[in-house]
Amino acid sequence: MEFRLIERIRELTAQARDDVQLGIGDDAALLLPPVGQHLAVALDTLVEGVHFPRGTAAADIGWKALAVNLSDLAAMGASPAWALLGLTLPRADADFVEGFAEGFSKLARPHRLALVGGDTTRGPLAISVTVHGFVPPGKALTRGGARVGDAVLVTGTLGDAAAGLQALQQPLSDDDTRAGLRAFLIERLNRPTPRLSAGVALRGQASACVDVSDGLVADLGHICSSSGVAAEIDAALLPRSPALMALYDEAAALQCALIGGDDYELCFTVPAARVADVQADLSRLGCGATRIGRIVEGAGVRVRGLDGEWMNTDRPGWEHFA
Amino acid sequence: MEFRLIERIRELTAQARDDVQLGIGDDAALLLPPVGQHLAVALDTLVEGVHFPRGTAAADIGWKALAVNLSDLAAMGASPAWALLGLTLPRADADFVEGFAEGFSKLARPHRLALVGGDTTRGPLAISVTVHGFVPPGKALTRGGARVGDAVLVTGTLGDAAAGLQALQQPLSDDDTRAGLRAFLIERLNRPTPRLSAGVALRGQASACVDVSDGLVADLGHICSSSGVAAEIDAALLPRSPALMALYDEAAALQCALIGGDDYELCFTVPAARVADVQADLSRLGCGATRIGRIVEGAGVRVRGLDGEWMNTDRPGWEHFA
Structure with a gap:
């Protein structure tokens, strides 16, 4: 079942990128980072009842799980490229997966973000997303540069x-x-x-x-x-x-x-x-x-x-x- | 609390690598992928009661959460470099975190794997790890190359x-x-x-x-x-x-x-x-x-x-x- 869920998510989030050598479906994705750029990487987890209320629509959860991660890239000044998704569901729920993938891909598509890997597991509803983005060396926004007078x-x-x-x-x-x-x-x-x-x-x-x-x-x-x-x-x-x-x-x-x-x-x-x-x-x-x-x-x-x-x-x- | 837990994990898993420009502690990690290598990336989630029995020692969970991800890199023929950790805990449990980080770092250290980011959240015990490794172009092991007679x-x-x-x-x-x-x-x-x-x-x-x-x-x-x-x-x-x-x-x-x-x-x-x-x-x-x-x-x-x-x-x- 894991395979079919991830396959369906792949169909719904399809995004052709030249820098994805091998996407969903093997033990790991194979990616081609651009030469001369730094890679910005963030992982955030959302748990039902903690980060979103029970009863939140699947499409909203899919959007938000990606949005909070893309927000981390935004805060670094990075441009998004790739994501991996760990989706934990109480049961194999095709309707939930359809809705989730719809919300996720609606946000991913305009940013040309490709979902390249991940897994689905059984357990209390939770989503971990890892996003990757690019930023030119020396141009990343960090938390450490504020100066008196700014x-x-x-x-x-x-x-x-x-x-x-x-x-x-x-x-x-x-x-x-x-x-x-x-x-x-x-x-x-x-x-x-x-x-x-x-x-x-x-x-x-x-x-x-x-x-x-x-x-x-x-x-x-x-x-x-x-x-x-x-x-x-x-x-x-x-x-x-x-x-x-x-x-x-x-x-x-x-x-x-x-x-x-x-x-x-x-x-x-x-x-x-x-x-x-x-x-x-x-x-x-x-x-x-x-x-x-x-x-x-x-x-x-x-x-x-x-x-x-x-x-x-x-x-x-x-x-x-x- | 999130900050302190991740800080403690950082202390326990410290691993100097020249290709980590910015590690744990900002919105995203900044990494320097090696020129001329493909990046292999995998994400696996472990859920208590599904992937390990309730009562499993924290150090064993920490080891295993990393091991199953490194195994994905092994299956691609990739050499490990960086990891991100999403740790979901029912409560802020310093003893658990110490044990978890000990098991995690015991496996990470000999492979010179650096933990570069992630988060801790409250919820049912689960761990998502994303690992990154390198493999020369054209050398990755995939699932698709078996031939009759092999x-x-x-x-x-x-x-x-x-x-x-x-x-x-x-x-x-x-x-x-x-x-x-x-x-x-x-x-x-x-x-x-x-x-x-x-x-x-x-x-x-x-x-x-x-x-x-x-x-x-x-x-x-x-x-x-x-x-x-x-x-x-x-x-x-x-x-x-x-x-x-x-x-x-x-x-x-x-x-x-x-x-x-x-x-x-x-x-x-x-x-x-x-x-x-x-x-x-x-x-x-x-x-x-x-x-x-x-x-x-x-x-x-x-x-x-x-x-x-x-x-x-x-x-x-x-x-x-x-």
């Missing part, structure tokens, strides 16, 4: 996915407008958009970069600890969607934007003098970027609240073993 | 792991000799040896190769379907260990050797005229290889029993969704 920016809006998760748990409203806003937030939770073109555009521009998977405070904290600096964020500057602002009060929306995870936006630092140019570059790609704070001496992330006072951010976002 | 060989002995799994479920014997034989079989189950040097030696020699993970009949069947041929195996020729023969009767030992999985030996085909030379090459590496049959026209795997009659092999080995 500006801190984020792409898109923050807090939507966390609000979408809450919305899933609330009773449905009859109001069409509210239902539409809810649907937007839930879509942001289930179908995050990895910021790949933004990541490529930030090569040679951003001094440090991370994707917002665990929450802004936690992930910006990773930049700070890797770079040996601190960050100061202004709550009033955090980009929040109209849907988030319409459905949640100010305090709840702020909470989602600061410590909610799963947005998969990029948080990055650039020299202050370069902010406007970088924003213009990203804007041409259809990707908004908002300045939310700055890098200072010290350690950790401080947030200035709407009242101008420093907030207590002891709860550093959502951790998998919290 | 001989079929296997390394080592078959059936030990399946017998070890059964031994785990049987009451302990007081007899020291039997206890020692049991321990041998259980060690074969928990600490399989990936046949990496044999795989490298078979480059340019074997016409097809697969590792025996699902059982001889099933895995040799993959060679047959990929190569468009059939295989005939002689049960009397199957290499079986003294422990297997001492603890199990003839029929049970044969069953283990034919359809038992998890041995991680290599099954390969070579032109009949090359058998003696290949056996001598492998013998110099300390790896026995036994001729067990031949490739013929047709499809599927046929087994001649000890009585000289063809056996019924309808049950094609252990499948994950069987």
Whole structure:
């Protein structure tokens, strides 16, 4: 059965690439890395009930399992190329596999990402994806290059996915407008958009970069600890969607934007003098970027609240073993 | 917590390699593939209660999670280089992580394999490992090259792991000799040896190769379907260990050797005229290889029993969704 499931996934995700010598169907894939590029590789696992709620549609799970991995490549400034998939299912469920592969391939196709290997196993629903991308030597975005005086920016809006998760748990409203806003937030939770073109555009521009998977405070904290600096964020500057602002009060929306995870936006630092140019570059790609704070001496992330006072951010976002 | 667990694993598996530009600790690893080599990549997932019994020691799980992946590289004739680890644990268990990392690194170290990334998540115990290796262009061993007239060989002995799994479920014997034989079989189950040097030696020699993970009949069947041929195996020729023969009767030992999985030996085909030379090459590496049959026209795997009659092999080995 394993063979047939993987075969079906191969059919649904077919993507011809000259650099795939041997794809799914042997003991390992054989790949031809491009000469003169670095290979960026990331592995992320999603577990039902932890990274997505029980009852999430198979197509959403397929999309998201790939998206969170592509987001890691985006945060490095890498261009995606190949993926491997480890799919663990409670039973051989052809409908689930069809839906999963549809969501996975819908995201893979426009990026010309080829699924080259993996396996299916029996067990509690979980997905491990390994992605490979390319980045020119010296151009990768890391967490360690932020300097005092740099500006801190984020792409898109923050807090939507966390609000979408809450919305899933609330009773449905009859109001069409509210239902539409809810649907937007839930879509942001289930179908995050990895910021790949933004990541490529930030090569040679951003001094440090991370994707917002665990929450802004936690992930910006990773930049700070890797770079040996601190960050100061202004709550009033955090980009929040109209849907988030319409459905949640100010305090709840702020909470989602600061410590909610799963947005998969990029948080990055650039020299202050370069902010406007970088924003213009990203804007041409259809990707908004908002300045939310700055890098200072010290350690950790401080947030200035709407009242101008420093907030207590002891709860550093959502951790998998919290 | 995720961060600390992965940090600890990094400490325990530290392995300096010039081709690792950036290892654990950023959004992705940055690697430098060697120019002029193909990259062989495999991902395998192990789930508790499916791929190893509940109660298996953490160090054995760590070893085995890497071993089954290295075995995929061995079956391609590739030399290992890098791995990523997705570790899903019910709770943040420092003792488990110590044991796991010890077993993992004990196997990784002699192969100079560097752990370069991955993640830890909360959920039912499962491990996904992705391994990367190198193989010269045109030298990889695939499943598709077996030709009519080729001989079929296997390394080592078959059936030990399946017998070890059964031994785990049987009451302990007081007899020291039997206890020692049991321990041998259980060690074969928990600490399989990936046949990496044999795989490298078979480059340019074997016409097809697969590792025996699902059982001889099933895995040799993959060679047959990929190569468009059939295989005939002689049960009397199957290499079986003294422990297997001492603890199990003839029929049970044969069953283990034919359809038992998890041995991680290599099954390969070579032109009949090359058998003696290949056996001598492998013998110099300390790896026995036994001729067990031949490739013929047709499809599927046929087994001649000890009585000289063809056996019924309808049950094609252990499948994950069987």
